[in-house]
Amino acid sequence: MYKVFELLLTGLWIPVSANIIWPGKISMKNRIINILLMQLSYCIILYNSYSETKAIYLFPVLGIIAYLFFGKKLHALLLVPTGYIIGVFANCLTNNGLRLLSISTGTYLSFCLVSIVLVLVSFGIRGLILLLRDKANIIESPKIVITAVIILATSCAAYLYIGFQIRYELIDDKYYYWYVGSYYVIAILSVIVFIAALKQIQKRERELREEENKRNLIEYTSQIEAMYKELRSFKHDYTNMLLTLSGYIDSNDMDGLRAFYQETILPTGEKINSGNYHLHKLSRIKDTALKGMLSAKFISSMSRGINLYIDIMDEVPDISMKLLDLTRVLGIYIDNAVEAALETSSKEVKFNIVVDSNAVVIVVANSYIPKGLSIDEIEKPSVSTKGEGRGIGLENAGKILNSYPNVYKYTEMKRDFFVQTLMIENESIRKRSKNSISGLFS
Template identity: 35%
Template sequence: MSFNYLMQTLFIFPFILLVYHQVSAITLKWYEYLIIISVFVFTDLSWFYFIFLEFAVLIAFSYLKDKTKPIALHFFYGLYPWVIDSLLRRFVLFYVLPIFGITDFRLFLENISVLALTELFIYIIYFIATYRLRFDFNVLIELVSTQTLRIRLLAIDIGMLVYFIAMEFFSGAEYYGHVDTLLIRQLLTIVYVIVFIGSLIYLNSAYKKHLEEELVKVRLSELNTLVTYTKQIEELYADIRAFRHDYANIISTLSEGIAHNDMDIIKKVYANVIKESGDILESSKYDFEGLAYIKDDALKSLIATKVFDAKKRGIDVQLDIPDTIDKPDNMALLDVIRLISILIDNAIEAALKAEHPQVMINIHEDDNDYIITVSNSTKEEKTPIAYLSGNGYTSKKTGEHGIGLVTIKRFQDQYPQLSVEATSGQYRVMQKVVLKG
């Protein structure tokens, strides 16, 4: 192993791992770094066709760290660092270094100063491009929730793989076979830079459009819920007005019974009217007072929609909001809405299969901590914790679930102050989310 190769590894491998961490948010242990770098070195010193191991090891670690993510994402995480390094390195060699009079590309392998200058340009260009494009790689998790964007991401994966193999093939043909492929590599580099950046910009804009559509849905849901909520209030007001009329008659009858000391009338009124009125007032129909404690209209709309929907589907819903609450200050409102929506949807879905469908929702603040607890009855005595995993619960078939799970996992990555706990037992599942203040 030459000194020049050692210097290359000191520059190149850290850049690969830095980009890998940035796009995947994976934190590696020291021995995992050692394993990955060992594979890199083994690949460089081995037969050319072992080159796939360079990105295969990154894909493997991504999969082992979080198996809930789609395969297309793991491939993206493994391929992206190598493709970016290849693109930037060749862009600097082909188009930047010649500005400084350096046209002999062999100097990159033989001259430490040229190597250091190349790597300096790579780091500068990468961080400037990353800052200017402002691409949030966390959105890739969300993008796979729609079929069209999932296909786009898969196409990008295939494109990266083809570029990487083609570029290494042409480089090997020139280095080992002495075939002049410089023009092909130059054209391939500039074309793929344009295509690749364009693809990332498209995905980013598509995700923003997706968020805008989600916001529109939330607003429409608010309007629809407002109509339903108003009707519910009108029905409750009508019940109260009728009860007030009946109450006046009850008082009149009781007064007459008391005046004549007629216990039969008093007992009859109690048995047939007062007791029955108490049963009516205890009905779950009057369990919406908690909504009045929610200050944020969007949050109130969401919870009201979910409660009304669950009741229509025959689920006994208990809403417990003991005091006035607003949306959390340290989490985006749309993320709060999506989080609560996933928790309640999962609870409703599981409760529908239970013998006695029931969902309980509790939201309160405790010492600046925002606490959301959603529990539900289940068909099974105990749901395996592997399904809960602190990421929500779903009973959908394999291949249909996971978006809710992955979304909550992304929230945990995005908001370090967010913790999710799930427990199961005695035919119930409880999901508790704590957002530290």
């Protein structure tokens, strides 16, 4: 009976920890199935005997289950080694704490205490993950995920080796506490190494973003210069056009005037009103990185045949939202708008910014073909009109926006246009208005 209790309870530690620390949304059905499958796999693999070598089979199986039931995300692979390390840490912390306090407990109670500590530690790590995601948007970086995998795999190997030494009494008693203490040393070193690697990766990614911003700004500047040259050329021709018009009027040649207007004047007006000549309005945006990103997106969209309309009436000051988050959200909205507009005959994309003393309102609208999905359905995770697995962008944008209490999002379908509106309230205005257990976990 004790053996069954031990197996069932320790089999819950990794899946329970994994479900707590997972930062994304997951249905209750998936959570229950995930926990049951993980526990069943644990019990089957470790039924006859506990052995560190069985982790070679156990961890990949649990990792596959986590990957399948946590949205098929790359960083879901981190859950199993993280859950294992938390289990070892909770076990070690609980038993050493009880020993230091000279408290004697029964085996069943000891198991339960470890479970409580595991849950508390898991919630603490979940809070840290959410903080990192909200503050630095690093959770989904492939480089950081790979770095974390290497660190966790190394830590797990060390923990399994130490557990093997302790379980089979391959160490002298005088070195026992050194081995136990190494659990904490490894945990601390892992955190230090991860933080150091994180800073280096963030530094490099920041440098890459700055380089991209510079390239975008250079492209924007060259586009503005090309527009200026075209306008200068038009200015030189303007006088000749007026003289030609005057000649047709003086001679009362209405047929010639009509033909000249249709063949010369009208095409010139359409050219001036094209998207290329709307780009100069981006100069009213104060932040050069945001301006560069928008210009790069719009220039690319125009090269694909998009009819672009930009309306920015006032100077756009600093916006009360982190630049990286704002550019990511707008980049997602613009990319989706372009993809949808390309499916229509008009191929229209409209971008508006309205500024007042309280907020900045940004509107991205596009022509689209209705496909029978409601707004609520479109905004569900992984739902897309473009095929399976293509709805990640709006889901990520929603996660970013949810971390800003001063940002309000509105989605509308107006006639033949799909409209995304962001109202970013001025933060200063807003603030003023508010006033030893056996098993693998040894």
